[in-house]
Amino acid sequence: MVMRRSEYFIPMLREVPSEAQVVSHQLMLRGGMIRQLTSGIYNWLPLGLRVLRKVENIIREEMDAAGAHEILMPGVQPAELWRETGRDEKYGAELLRFKDRNQRDCVLAPTHEEVVTDIFRKNVRSYKELPLNLYQIQWKFRDEIRPRFGLMRGREFSMKDAYSFDVSREASLAAYDKMFKAYCRIFDRLGLQWRAVVADSGAIGGNYSHEFQVLADTGEDTLLFDPEGDYAVNIEKFDAATAPKPREKLVEKKGIEVGHCFHLGTLYSEKLGANVVLEDGKSVPAVMGCYGIGVSRVVAAAIEQCHDAAGMMWPAEIAPFDVGLMTLRKGDAACEALAAQLYADLQKMGKTVLFNDRDASAGEKFAEMDLLGLPWQAIVGPKNAKEGIVEWKNRQTGEKLMLPAGKVPF
RNA sequence: CGGGGCGUAGCGCAGCCUGGUUAGCGUGCUUCGUUCGGAACGAAGAGGUCGGAGGUUCAAAUCCUCUCGCCCCGACCA
Structure with a gap:
């Protein structure tokens, strides 16, 4: 995904x-x-x-x-059932009550x-x-x-x-x-x-x-x-x-x-x-x-x-995506190519990826990704991209790894 | 429910007290150009029933009344 x-x-x-x-x-x-x-x-x-x-x-x-x-x-239940256990009264105003078109008492x-x-x-x-x-x-x-x-x-x-x-x-x-x-x-x-x-x-x-x-x-x-x-x-x-x-x-x-x-x-x-x-x-x-x-x-x-202070830091098991992928320079050929490759590789590996492909400044993308708190950020910058290197950042620890394309740190 | 605060552009706010041209600012959004590793810069734009209703007035975002909504504190609660 x-x-x-x-x-x-x-x-x-x-x-x-x-x-x-x-x-x-x-x-x-x-x-x-x-x-x-x-x-x-x-x-x-x-x-x-x-x-x-x-x-x-x-x-x-x-x-x-x-x-x-x-x-x-x-979610909609007959109030009658609640009368049987006496909780109809006990619950008080916290129990939302209403009537259906036939004037039957219902609760949410x-x-x-x-x-x-x-x-x-x-x-x-x-x-x-x-x-x-x-x-x-x-x-x-x-x-x-x-x-x-x-x-x-x-x-x-x-x-x-x-x-x-x-x-x-x-x-x-x-x-x-x-x-x-x-x-x-x-x-x-x-x-x-x-x-x-x-x-x-x-x-x-x-x-x-x-x-x-x-x-x-x-x-x-x-x-x-x-x-x-x-x-x-x-x-x-x-x-x-x-x-x-x-x-x-x-x-x-x-x-x-x-x-x-x-x-x-x-x-x-x-x-x-x-x-x-x-x-x-x-x-x-x-x-x-x-x-x-x-x-x-x-x-x-x-x-x-x-x-x-920068944002969320999701535990891996419940993170909305595994990886936040971003290119730092939109339109840069090396960046685009490497990101496309990563995108495909990660998908093949069954990893879920949010690819921040907006035409925004590097700083803005970093800030966005830090806020969203995905466990790993895959950063593709113009210099590293020429050498086929991807920078991986662990959101929780802040640890950074430089890895050749095709390798992932997790 | 009691006490307090707030409703003005997507978001954050100023203006209200002391009524007076086309209601501002920041940010976001759109377009163009320049940038390009930590929320870039310049230019040009779009976007508003000033929460709603009624009233006072020559004139209401601004004053008065009512009303709706949201937030905070308390009692209560997963």
Whole structure:
């Protein structure tokens, strides 16, 4: 996949729009990745969408590998279903309600426990069909009191939500562990620094609620963790819980919550009558767990963690393109020829390339590429081009390599 | 919802207090020329219902009323 900058839709901005406060928001706006439509609601432009899709795909692969099955549930749901669980009232104004043409009460889904449990109760009868884990990647709508910080707290956001169904508490906790491990793989693959923190160890017993936090100085949550062990906790929960470690021995860092694993028990299955028949003929409510990842938030969190004064610095796995190719002198025969060759070579190698072929000054192209933050820049200058040399710059380290055409540093 | 701020060209802003020709500046955009390794230079252009409605006035971006939208702080939250 190779894309010419001149033919692509990347409406970049030189200046920071006044509406953007946080760095991820500013850079995504400046890099032409997103545009705000209205408060807390965004358009995803091609470059931003590429990152979103990459994050989705990593999640999808690991969820599939963990035995979960992808489904897709509707955003528009009957309010009736929400009355069954009592969340119609509980959710309050954050739940967007409206009526269809027949005056039926509808809601725009802020989450999908009700619907997935409805699928279960209508389609699963026997313990033989369990364990079952259904997940989707879908846009949620929560009418936040105050949306802010760009993608970090929007009203409409993409979420991967998985729901496990099991015959017993033991089986459900095993499912939880499986998801927990899948989450660890997901966040490792995303190329981000992260911690799983204990979110609540109360009523359920054991640690069966974890938040997954991407570490970033700009994060809103404060985490405490043991530098020598696995223990990590959100400072909000620290005082409430009996801590296994004294405060002084724990390190404090800021984080952005991007995932949450939660053991639900039979809360929803009982209310909605989602039962399975066991071997002995008795019927019991399914034991559930739910597992969310804020997909669109991950994109913003990655920028909050990985950026410098010049712009974004994408981890390789989720970068919108692998390479930013640029010629420093448009019209120079040697440059054009070498760039064309590179362009073809990289394509053959299966690398994705954004070719900045605009007729702009060298400085402007450097600045643009630094802002977009692709992992590698392939720089074709007039002098080096004559000798068939390409300069490779690593965006994260700043390291520069001079390599003959045909060789790539990664 | 309470408190604060802001809506003037794609983006960033001045002008408003103290009403008065064709509403400016920077940047971006278009065209031409010169440049060509860190957001080049010169020249010529295009681009505006001054958020909207009503009012005051000979005259409103500017004053008054209402209204819509966006941002920030707080409560709340993935």
